[in-house]
Amino acid sequence: MIITDQQRALYKEEGYMILPGVIPQDMLAMLREECSYYLGYYDSIMDAKGVQTENLSHRGKRYFINNRYRLSNRLWKFVFSDLMAEVARATVGDEAYLFHEQWVVKGAEQGMKFAWHQDSGYVKWYNPATEHKPYVTCWCTLDDVSEENGTVYLLPHSRANTKGQIINHTKEDGTNDLIGYTGSDPGDPVIVPAGSIVAFDSFVFHRSGPNTTDRMRRIYLPQYSAAPIDRPDGKPWAMATPFLHEGANIYNHDLDKPESFGPFPDKAKDVA
Structure with missing residues (x-):
């Protein structure tokens, strides 16, 4: 067990916990290699489209590359690892799905800031009627993070009055960022080494600054929910890949195909 009672209590009250240097070195090396592949992959997509900006991604400056872990033959080994199972149990509970x-990634010397938002603010933007419970964002550092290279800043629930509620957001022109907080609290910067996990619930306000250093700032970010989060049409909003059931890791890589989205497949219940 890597998560202490104090960290669990902090997550419950303020919405976050910080786990410095918990990702094993071999796993960290794999995540860095996979990140390099995905950056080239995404640049090729933008080249083919003849664009420099797509949704929240701005070529060379800031990348958000979503829900492509099935393109990798090894990324799942981290997403559904015993380490991430422990984080999921301590945050969303004994029933957990990979949600997103x-x-x-922020590019060297030109990595853009990211505005104050709740992750659930993006869900509500597309589905104003959503009433989902907070899911957990696992901000996994592939590099040492600092204020200079654009680390995340967190605004605890007690200072933002966000425990249990999703705030309405507005869209920022030029960046496509959603903004949910315009107050004067700067938040608390997270300064941790590579291989750390910052877990915060999806109602916590957070932002990040620009990267002013001469190296990229890379983050891998799996998110887990206690139940599938559906769109108005009843389909999963992003993903709903079964992970934990009654506290046990039931993920089955052989069953993890697009057609197996949804509640726990029958065969998955037999997996230890």
Whole structure:
């Protein structure tokens, strides 16, 4: 067990916990290699379209590369690892699904800031009637992070009055960022080494600054929910890949195909 009672209590009250240097070195090396592949992959997509900006991604400056882990033959080994199972149990509980996963990368010397928002603010933007429970964002550092290279800043629930509620957001022209907080609190910067996990619930306000250093700032970010989060048409909003059932890791890589989205497949219940 890597998560202490104090960290669990902080997550419950303020919405976050910080786990410095918990990702094993071999796994960290794999995540860095996979990140390099996905950056080239995404640049090729924008080249083919003849664009420099797509949704929240701006070529060379800031990347959000979403829900493509099935293109990798090894990324799942981290997403559904015992380490991430422990984080999921301590945050969303004994029932958990992979809801979303993405690479978040800021380019060297020109990496853009990201505005104050709740992750659930994006869900509500597309589905104003949503009433989902907070899911957990696992901000996994592939590099040492600092204020200079655009680390995340967190605004605890007690200072933002966000425990249990999703705030309405507005869209910022030029960046396509959603903004949910315009107050004067600067938040608390997270300064941790590579291989750390910052877990915060999806109602916590957070932002990040620009990267002013001469190296990229790379983050891998899986998110887990206690239940599938549906769109108005009843289909999963992003993903709903079964992970934990009654506290046990039931993920089955052989069953993890697009057609197996949804509640736990029958065969998955037999997997230890």
